Amino acid sequence: MKAFLCLARLQSFTRAAEQLHITQAGLSAMMRDLETQFDCRLFDRTTRAVSLTPAGLQLVPRVERMLAEFGDACLALGKISAHAKRVLTVAVAPVVASSLFAEVCEHFGRKEPEVTVRLRDVNKERILAMVESGEVDVGFCAQPNPAAATERLPLFKCHLLCIAKPGVLKLAPSRDGGLPTVTWAQLPALPILASADPSQGLIDAYLDRIGRAHEERPAYESMPTIIAMAASGFGIGFVPSFALPTCLRLGVEVARLQRPSVAVDFYRITKKGREVPRLVDPFVASLVEVAHQVGVAR
Template identity: 25%
Template sequence: MRINITPQQLAAFLRVAETLSFSEAATQLAVSQPALSRTIRLMEETLGARLLDRDTRNVTLTPAGQELRPIALRIVREFESSFSELSRFVTGQRGRVVIATLPSMAAVLLPGTIAHFRETRPDVDFQILDAHSGQVHDSVADGLAEIGLTAQPSPDRQLVYHPLLTDEFGLVCRKDDPLAEGGAVPWSIFGNRSFIAMSKGSSVRASTDAAFLQARLPVAPLFECSFLATARALVNARLGITALPGLTVPLMAESGLVWRRLIDPVLCRSLGVVHRAGATLAPATLDFIAHLRQEVRRRSAAVHEEGAVRPVEETAGSPPW
């Protein structure tokens, strides 16, 4: 037998069962007494059993009413709890943010962003998928991640891109390297020094290959590596120098390495947030992106090398983050 009784009807019954007074229950529920009586009568008709015995003086629970009371209490509490959880999700207080991200963005931007975010939203969980640019695009396109932090995808991908920052490429060397002194360095320097490259498929490798092509430099890497930590260690071991974007300046500085602007050509890349076209992002994710923009501004101000990292501010028509 299908019983069509709403949580609101059960809540009304419980109020009468608690007060044993239709007039008092109606006042507490902010409804008229006739309306409350109709609600109880409809419940009794639906159940096929009388729930309350009432006369001009007293209201008492029938055996069916006594049986219903704990059931109704359990259902109403579960209903209220469930919708409370839904409300917390809708307001971004609860949820799970799954991010596919470039390693440099993960290492430099995410720790501060998540720390600030969780000060007011401690019940939001994070899953971080570190990957190269193409893998980030694939993860978002395939639904494995809700958003990606990466370089701009090609136009044929069904992805929407919102720029966060531009960063400029620079040479990375040891502090005791002669190149550490002075100002900007031309890309031609890699023609006479051992070059440590990031692996093919990474956004950094695509950018450095483009720079060498533009500068007409036939540079063959002595080493190729997938992780920034490896490139950093190789430079520290005096095995060569490398070219990395300005976002990595804090990571290089931690190892005592120096970053110098590269010119002829000046090379910049755009980094931002990608998501699937037509996808509605979760409230917690939208709020996280707003915090991410704030972290980009903080990081830009903290990087002392001029122009290394520049935030891209929102424009008219930008999404609400």
């Protein structure tokens, strides 16, 4: 269409071909194809001149409007694309968001000061759904349920922690100067504050070894609720170490489980088949660095 307008304006195959940087034969073939598509002649051709037919005259303003609208659309899409490159949308569970992601976003912001991070704090099922739908660029969670439309990349391992009201656990000092420890066999005879998440099955496998997997117990949908109930003395809970900062803020007693110790993988979740946005990798680097700095990662 640009070639049509150029030829209509210059009325010379020679000059139009030069301006378009194509051969006269190529330009002539393009115009013949266009006339075939419209099933009418657009140009009258002589050995000395080229002029528009009545049909060609009617087509000119329509093509001008079409190309102008196309140019506007390209400009608008370019602005949208440029904006998208400056925004990273992240989905993560509320307890992880409150424990880690303020520091992660601050750390990332020092590396990418022009980028806005939009944080969505939602449960694990919503994280996966939002990644699948493209509503967010990336999600983060522990032990994600299998989903055909997502790809999982393990980032680091967390310790499994036992939490309780201060003074309840039989703590042993850590050999590496980290958190105190408690063995499964040393767990106090208090109600177990269970999670309704399928990941509770991992914990129950270890509780079964000490005969406590089938006790009557409450089950909570929210990890912050388990932490709050433990802090108030309603029982003992089990949380991955990514919840450690929240636990410490709420004043619960925290110990790393031993004999055996238990690792919980923390994953990056992206949409399968979609190119991972450029900003995801530097954000992940900030997350991993902060997780090690605050003692969340093993």
